[in-house]
Amino acid sequence: xxxxxxxxxxxxxxELQGPPDTAITGARPLPVAGPxxxxxxxxxxxxxxxxxxxxxxxxxxxxxxxxxxxxAGAVIYVENSRHSFARVxxxxxxxxxxxxxxxxxxxxxxxxxxxLGAGAHVGPHAVIEAGADIGDGAVISAxxxxxAETRIGAGSRIYPNVTVRERCVIGRNVILHSGTxxxxxxxxxxxxxxxxxxxxxxxxxxxxxxxxxxxxxxxDRAALDATVxxxxxxxxxxxxxxxxxxxxxxCLIIAQAGIAGSVSVGDSAIIGGQAGISDHVTIGRNxxxxxxxxIMSDLGEGQVVFGHTGRPRLLAMKxxxxxxxxxxxxxxxQKLKKKML
Numbered sequence: 515x516x517x518x519x520x521x522x523x524x525x526x527x528x529e530l531q532g533p534p535d536t537a538i539t540g541a542r543p544l545p546v547a548g549p550x551x552x553x554x555x556x557x558x559x560x561x562x563x564x565x566x567x568x569x570x571x572x573x574x575x576x577x578x579x580x581x582x583x584x585x586a587g588a589v590i591y592v593e594n595s596r597h598s599f600a601r602v603x604x605x606x607x608x609x610x611x612x613x614x615x616x617x618x619x620x621x622x623x624x625x626x627x628x629x630l631g632a633g634a635h636v637g638p639h640a641v642i643e644a645g646a647d648i649g650d651g652a653v654i655s656a657x658x659x660x661x662a663e664t665r666i667g668a669g670s671r672i673y674p675n676v677t678v679r680e681r682c683v684i685g686r687n688v689i690l691h692s693g694t695x696x697x698x699x700x701x702x703x704x705x706x707x708x709x710x711x712x713x714x715x716x717x718x719x720x721x722x723x724x725x726x727x728x729x730x731x732x733x734d735r736a737a738l739d740a741t742v743x744x745x746x747x748x749x750x751x752x753x754x755x756x757x758x759x760x761x762x763x764x765c766l767i768i769a770q771a772g773i774a775g776s777v778s779v780g781d782s783a784i785i786g787g788q789a790g791i792s793d794h795v796t797i798g799r800n801x802x803x804x805x806x807x808x809i810m811s812d813l814g815e816g817q818v819v820f821g822h823t824g825r826p827r828l829l830a831m832k833x834x835x836x837x838x839x840x841x842x843x844x845x846x847x848q849k850l851k852k853k854m855l
Contacts, residue, residue, distance in 0.1 A: 515539060515609045519571045519588035522552065525605065526598040528573065528590035536570045536588055541603060544569060549587075554599035573599050613653060613671075628660075631668060649686065661697065667723065679735070685723035685745070693730035696721065700734040700741075700757025700775065713737060715757060722746075728753065728769070744781065762799060780815065 520534035547569035561581035631650035649668035661680035679697030717736025728751035780799030798815035821830035
């Protein structure tokens with residue numbers, strides 16, 4: 515990986531100040547970036563601190579131009595420095611971690627009726643069952659299992675040891691990280707004479723385009739219809755999505771969150787880490803469920819809730835403050851009782 519400030523500026527459409535030909539071989543956080551590193555400044559208010567930092571190239575907001583005018587190293591001015599930095603990292607990543615070459619490894623098992631698109635890669639010991647359809651340029655890494663009649667969209671990347679069971683649909687440019695299971699049976703049982711009898715789960719999972727799901731997550735198949743993850747949504751590691759859940763578009767679901775069966779989550783909602791959502795609940799679009807919050811009833815659009823019972827955030831904060839004062843309140847009450855008796 516080697517580039518120059520002038521090449522970076524051309525790539526992100528920024529305005530270059532300073533030496534154009536400095537050798538840039540890496541990217542690091544600004545406090546530790548060296549003479550051959552790319553870094554970024556997010557807020558113009560912090561520009562004065564960065565003037566003498568040794569980073570070889572700095573991506574900065576246009577508002578910082580005056581404060582950084584005397585900087586010796588290269589500066590590239592843009593509208594959104596974080597976004598521009600991320601774009602460069604995407605380019606670096608492709609060089610550092612190139613896609614594996616197209617083709618099927620000799621140890622992979624691919625059913626005769628499975629279809630492989632142009633440029634698709636199937637890694638060592640992967641298994642692709644009958645009727646599966648792998649899109650153009652998709653990557654099925656080592657040890658993956660793709661069930662019968664499952665579809666994997668073009669450009670999707672399935673990292674090692676992922677299981678996508680039968681009849682599931684994975685959209686275009688989806689990323690599934692290692693250990694994830696898509697299409698495991700939903701948790702459905704009926705009590706018959708004191709014994710829990712399994713309700714067959716014969717639905718499927720549909721994951722729409724541009725979704726990313728972190729390591730060791732599980733998305734259960736629906737009992738009859740489909741569990742759906744909407745386009746552009748991002749799930750963190752160790753997230754559980756139960757059967758018949760419908761997640762909207764562009765949602766964020768953070769690590770260890772658990773969403774019970776038949777929940778509906780609106781577009782652009784955020785579910786915090788270790789949050790728990792009870793079954794058959796509706797979460798309105800643009801709502802935020804903060805970390806470790808329990809939800810047992812519907813939330814309207816744009817609500818921000820926190821606490822074990824999902825109270826409105828400000829009320830929940832007040833309750834937490836009062837709980838910390840309970841020993842003091844109890845002592846005061848006891849003193850008052852003694853005076854009154």
